[in-house]
Amino acid sequence: MGNQVNLEEEAVGRRGREVQRDGEKRGLEGPKVLREECPSSRDLLNSLRQVEKMLAVHEASYQQGLRSLRKKISALHNSTMAIFRIGKNASCPKPEPPGHGRRLGRVFGIGHEVHFLCKPTYELIGPRTRVCLESLKWSGQQPMCRRVNGTSNSLASFSPAAPSSSSSSTSSFPVSAALSASSSTPASSSASSPFTLSSSSPTSSSPSSSVRPSHCTHFLGSTRCTCDVGFTISGRDNNICTDIDECLLFPLGQPGRLCVHQCVNTPGSFHCFCPAGYDLARDGRSCTDIDECENRMHNCTVDQVCVNTYGSFQCVTVECPQMKNATYIKTSSMRCERNPCMLGDKACTQAPNSISFHFLSVVSNMSAPRVLFRVSAARVLGDTLRFGLAGGRGRGHFSVQRSGRQTGTLLLVTPIKGPATLEAEVEMSELERNALLGRYLTKVTLFVSLHEF
Numbered sequence: 001m002g003n004q005v006n007l008e009e010e011a012v013g014r015r016g017r018e019v020q021r022d023g024e025k026r027g028l029e030g031p032k033v034l035r036e037e038c039p040s041s042r043d044l045l046n047s048l049r050q051v052e053k054m055l056a057v058h059e060a061s062y063q064q065g066l067r068s069l070r071k072k073i074s075a076l077h078n079s080t081m082a083i084f085r086i087g088k089n090a091s092c093p094k095p096e097p098p099g100h101g102r103r104l105g106r107v108f109g110i111g112h113e114v115h116f117l118c119k120p121t122y123e124l125i126g127p128r129t130r131v132c133l134e135s136l137k138w139s140g141q142q143p144m145c146r147r148v149n150g151t152s153n154s155l156a157s158f159s160p161a162a163p164s165s166s167s168s169s170t171s172s173f174p175v176s177a178a179l180s181a182s183s184s185t186p187a188s189s190s191a192s193s194p195f196t197l198s199s200s201s202p203t204s205s206s207p208s209s210s211v212r213p214s215h216c217t218h219f220l221g222s223t224r225c226t227c228d229v230g231f232t233i234s235g236r237d238n239n240i241c242t243d244i245d246e247c248l249l250f251p252l253g254q255p256g257r258l259c260v261h262q263c264v265n266t267p268g269s270f271h272c273f274c275p276a277g278y279d280l281a282r283d284g285r286s287c288t289d290i291d292e293c294e295n296r297m298h299n300c301t302v303d304q305v306c307v308n309t310y311g312s313f314q315c316v317t318v319e320c321p322q323m324k325n326a327t328y329i330k331t332s333s334m335r336c337e338r339n340p341c342m343l344g345d346k347a348c349t350q351a352p353n354s355i356s357f358h359f360l361s362v363v364s365n366m367s368a369p370r371v372l373f374r375v376s377a378a379r380v381l382g383d384t385l386r387f388g389l390a391g392g393r394g395r396g397h398f399s400v401q402r403s404g405r406q407t408g409t410l411l412l413v414t415p416i417k418g419p420a421t422l423e424a425e426v427e428m429s430e431l432e433r434n435a436l437l438g439r440y441l442t443k444v445t446l447f448v449s450l451h452e453f
Contacts, residue, residue: 091107093138095142097116098118109132110133110136114138115129115229116128116129116130117228118145123145123146123147125146126143127140128143210242211243212240213239214227214233214238214240215227216238216239225239230268231244232244246269247263258270260272260286261451272285278290286453289308292313293313294308298313310362310449312449314359318357325348326338326339326341334356336355338351338353351439352441353440354440355443356440358444359444360447362416362447362449363448364419368415369399372398372412373444374409375410375440377430382432384432387400387402387428388427389424389425390426394422394446397414398411408426410444412446418448418450421447421448423444427441428441
């Protein structure tokens with residue numbers, strides 16, 4: 001019985017020890033699994049350092065891209081400002097005219113065109129028009145003029161056996177460039193060729209008339225026809241060039257007129273004429289007055305003064321006035337001075353101390369108001385100086401204003417249509433305590449021309 005109890009206790013003890021060992025074993029395995037799922041602080045620190053390095057690399061790349069973008073924006077800004085600074089002052093080099101030809105156009109700025117023409121019996125090889133590009137270079141190649149021969153086999157004389165009648169495109173040069181134009185007589189011969197640069201059969205007896213043949217190019221069944229400067233395409237098959245009447249397109253009295261005075265149309269061009277007394281200016285459109293007095297083209301006598309006017313001249317005689325109570329002496333060619341008055345002669349003292357003469361030339365319908373003349377006192381003896389309009393023909397066109405302490409101004413207040421001759425008398429009075437000390441008269445004669453130039 002006792003042995004049985006001891007055996008049972010020993011068995012219980014063994015089972016307890018086994019259970020304890022199993023628990024310890026499981027307890028040891030539990031923390032091991034937990035350590036594998038939760039990284040240590042060192043691992044976390046390493047991960048954070050790797051993320052920090054990655055962010056630093058991305059930041060450096062971003063900064064590099066930002067600097068590159070700033071450089072590109074700065075370069076674009078500098079180039080734009082350079083173009084803006086150049087502006088309209090930039091121009092291409094002056095193109096040379098081709099041999100046996102001429103160049104039309106005097107403005108070589110960006111976007112402007114020049115045109116090229118050849119003398120009669122010569123044909124133009126190359127572009128008829130060149131444009132000044134933003135690179136300050138001319139578009140296309142420099143053209144040349146080549147003599148036209150009736151039997152020549154050059155490209156300009158080839159023509160197809162059966163010209164195409166398909167739709168054609170037309171082009172013409174700007175009218176503003178039509179200062180002059182010349183065209184050569186086209187030569188035409190039959191030849192087999194895939195393309196041609198030729199002129200259609202002429203429809204007028206003379207190439208210098210108002211109707212000329214067009215310059216057509218036939219290529220792969222299509223036709224392109226153009227005209228010389230100053231002509232426009234016409235005709236059923238675009239084979240005719242008709243003269244442009246530039247004088248009709250730009251009449252006198254309108255903005256953009258071609259000629260200041262008279263315009264005469266010519267085939268492919270126009271000519272400006274000026275009235276007598278004017279020369280045609282260098283621009284070929286304006287009129288410049290001829291100074292007959294300076295060029296000694298007048299018929300004034302020795303006692304007369306030649307006054308040049310716009311388009312003509314005037315011979316004037318300056319004489320001192322005859323007054324009852326005062327006498328005058330001519331002290332210069334344009335000035336008369338009063339002799340001393342007798343003591344107590346109030347009528348004499350009321351007469352002008354001096355009279356000056358001035359002659360002005362103006363154009364017709366000159367804009368107003370406008371300053372014509374100024375009168376000034378060299379010195380003032382009294383305490384008051386007054387200016388006024390004493391008289392003269394056409395007083396309604398003039399006015400006198402004070403423009404300074406010692407200066408008065410003669411103004412034109414309304415336009416005057418010429419031809420006309422007007423006079424204005426400007427009076428300057430000097431006073432001391434309202435007592436007249438002296439009067440000084442300036443007579444201004446205005447010669448208004450017939451024309452507005």
